[in-house]
Amino acid sequence: MDYKDIYKQWIESPYFDEDTKKELLAIKDDDKEIKERFYKDLEFGTAGLRGIIGAGINRMNIYVVRRATQGLANYIIKVGKTDAGVAIAYDSRRMSPEFADEAALTLNANGIKAYVFESLRPTPELSFAVRQLKCVAGINVTASHNPAEYNGYKVYWEDGAQITPPHDVNIMAEVKAVTDFANVKTMAKEDAIKAGLYNVIGKDVDDKYIAELKKLVIRKDCIEKYGKDIKIVYTPLHGTGNIPARRILKEIGFENVYVVKEQELPDGNFPTVSYPNPEAKEAFALALKLAKEKDADLVLATDPDADRLGVYAKDSKTGEYMPMTGNMSGCLLADYEISQKKEANGGKLPKDGKLIKTIVTSNMTDAIAEYYNVDMIEVLTGFKYIGQQILGFEQSGKGEYLFGFEESYGCLIGTHARDKDAIVATMALCEAAAYYKSKNMTLWDALVALYDRYGYFKDDIKSITLSGIEGLAKISQVMDTLRENPPKKLGEYDVVAIRDYKKDTITDIKTGAVTKTGLPESNVLYYDLTERAWMCVRPSGTEPKIKIYFGVVGNSIEDADNKSKKFVDDVMEMMNPML
Numbered sequence: 001m002d003y004k005d006i007y008k009q010w011i012e013s014p015y016f017d018e019d020t021k022k023e024l025l026a027i028k029d030d031d032k033e034i035k036e037r038f039y040k041d042l043e044f045g046t047a048g049l050r051g052i053i054g055a056g057i058n059r060m061n062i063y064v065v066r067r068a069t070q071g072l073a074n075y076i077i078k079v080g081k082t083d084a085g086v087a088i089a090y091d092s093r094r095m096s097p098e099f100a101d102e103a104a105l106t107l108n109a110n111g112i113k114a115y116v117f118e119s120l121r122p123t124p125e126l127s128f129a130v131r132q133l134k135c136v137a138g139i140n141v142t143a144s145h146n147p148a149e150y151n152g153y154k155v156y157w158e159d160g161a162q163i164t165p166p167h168d169v170n171i172m173a174e175v176k177a178v179t180d181f182a183n184v185k186t187m188a189k190e191d192a193i194k195a196g197l198y199n200v201i202g203k204d205v206d207d208k209y210i211a212e213l214k215k216l217v218i219r220k221d222c223i224e225k226y227g228k229d230i231k232i233v234y235t236p237l238h239g240t241g242n243i244p245a246r247r248i249l250k251e252i253g254f255e256n257v258y259v260v261k262e263q264e265l266p267d268g269n270f271p272t273v274s275y276p277n278p279e280a281k282e283a284f285a286l287a288l289k290l291a292k293e294k295d296a297d298l299v300l301a302t303d304p305d306a307d308r309l310g311v312y313a314k315d316s317k318t319g320e321y322m323p324m325t326g327n328m329s330g331c332l333l334a335d336y337e338i339s340q341k342k343e344a345n346g347g348k349l350p351k352d353g354k355l356i357k358t359i360v361t362s363n364m365t366d367a368i369a370e371y372y373n374v375d376m377i378e379v380l381t382g383f384k385y386i387g388q389q390i391l392g393f394e395q396s397g398k399g400e401y402l403f404g405f406e407e408s409y410g411c412l413i414g415t416h417a418r419d420k421d422a423i424v425a426t427m428a429l430c431e432a433a434a435y436y437k438s439k440n441m442t443l444w445d446a447l448v449a450l451y452d453r454y455g456y457f458k459d460d461i462k463s464i465t466l467s468g469i470e471g472l473a474k475i476s477q478v479m480d481t482l483r484e485n486p487p488k489k490l491g492e493y494d495v496v497a498i499r500d501y502k503k504d505t506i507t508d509i510k511t512g513a514v515t516k517t518g519l520p521e522s523n524v525l526y527y528d529l530t531e532r533a534w535m536c537v538r539p540s541g542t543e544p545k546i547k548i549y550f551g552v553v554g555n556s557i558e559d560a561d562n563k564s565k566k567f568v569d570d571v572m573e574m575m576n577p578m579l
Helices: 003-012 018-025 031-038 062-078 096-109 123-132 167-177 189-194 203-214 220-226 242-252 281-294 326-344 364-372 384-396 422-437 443-454 468-484 557-578
Strands: 049-052 086-090 114-117 137-141 150-157 198-201 231-235 256-259 298-302 309-314 321-324 353-358 375-379 400-406 410-412 456-465 493-500 505-508 525-529 534-539 545-554
Touching: 003 018, 003 031, 031 468, 049 062, 062 096, 062 137, 062 150, 062 167, 086 096, 086 123, 096 114, 096 137, 096 150, 096 189, 096 198, 114 123, 123 137, 123 150, 123 203, 123 422, 189 198, 203 242, 203 422, 220 422, 231 242, 231 281, 231 422, 242 256, 242 422, 256 281, 281 298, 281 309, 281 321, 298 422, 309 326, 309 422, 309 443, 321 326, 321 443, 326 353, 326 364, 326 400, 326 410, 326 422, 326 443, 326 456, 353 364, 353 384, 364 375, 364 443, 364 456, 375 384, 384 400, 410 422, 422 443, 443 456, 456 557, 468 525, 468 534, 468 545, 468 557, 545 557
Parallel strands: 086 114, 086 137, 114 198, 231 256, 231 298, 353 375, 353 400
Antiparallel strands: 049 150, 137 150, 298 309, 309 321, 400 410, 456 545, 493 505, 493 525, 525 534, 534 545
16 A cells, blocks of 8 residues: 555544544645655564654554554464563653553453553663563563654563564564554453453562662672762653662662752653763763762763663862763673672682673673683674573573673663663662772772773764665665675774674685674674774664764773774765765
């Protein structure tokens, strides 16, 4: 069916509500907008749904949510797990509570129980709840750190991680098979509650989640001694982190936590930022202002669903607040957690201890693993693959999880959740701040000390936005061009090997030898370069972007910064003709 026909169907069909029709009639003379909304279904990918809120098959709305949930329900029925139920959480975005309810009621109409949080909750708590309540799956209504016009829908499986093979492919197929909205089931909320299908959860799960986090504190002695002195500025960026982050810090002994008032309360319009992303400098403007007023030791920001944590720490030499990338804070926490576990265990680490990172995460991780003589496992981009590794350890009885993180400001301490957890990261970073205070060091001082030990690694990312139909075609074209004409040199570095995760090949440039990556298929190209440098190119799975990740190593922070700037300039000179 042509996009115009589908548009007409939505306007004329009695199935769709009047507000939806009114919204669509308002664009009747805008063919481009009609095409954008109706030229394809909003793709249910490996991360679920993510799109702009609005009417149409290529938008986030109650009908698209119901359809996706019907596909999930069909899969749950197929695998014979209807008795287990599904946990559902949502964040502060527009339409999040409504989408959560619609998902629950579609499940209920298919005879599947839903356990819906009474109010907004962070992503890691949803991951925790799935396992705590012994659910077959979880749904989290969130678009993470995307701009305000977006919302999304993430699906989790019974291990508490986002869906991975074979479940992801099978669920995607079931969703795709639902071609008629009229075949999607739903029911009245009152009836669902009466039937015991719609269940509200809240405090009990909160308390158990917080209790699990407390078990992960290693240096209680340092918190007891210095927790009262450390000043922390925190912002939830209008999201879900406010209550759990403040609660855990208070309960373990940090008394001086200052919350950015303007960003404290949930608000899906994110009025104080254009982009509620702790990776963006703009997101910290109000927090840094407060930090200077309070003379804070560190500044923390969680994204709307509280799975990512941004950090600024004071440089004791200059008194300035220095930003930490996800690679920086991840490496700092990796070293801290592993070193303290070793110390707490009489100088020993588990023989089968594992440090896990994604392929686009800093090579400094490799140096940390080597230093502590622990195995490092590399997985595809997406924290679910780290969760998958933890499940593998549990099932095989081999491997002990020490720490896992990815460059996009996400990590996991402990195995209570199977997704990024900015609440536990907040707790651990503050604990680390107390520990380093006992050494007369700030977190920034500690990071510099790690650079002195491991090398001055500098990692960065260049994102190129290519929106709409034309943008998707261009992204595909760029990836094809790089595959067909592989570069032998990137900037001043020679290409040593090319990993093509779509073809499952690693090609040694010098010898021509080809081996397998050993990882699942993914549209990703990775270049191992001379001098421990690297570059990776992949389309974003959640935004209309092509992402270029890269890392270099310098002789000092300044040298690494200069090398990084030159490298990105050189690479963009190569890329620009393709864009």
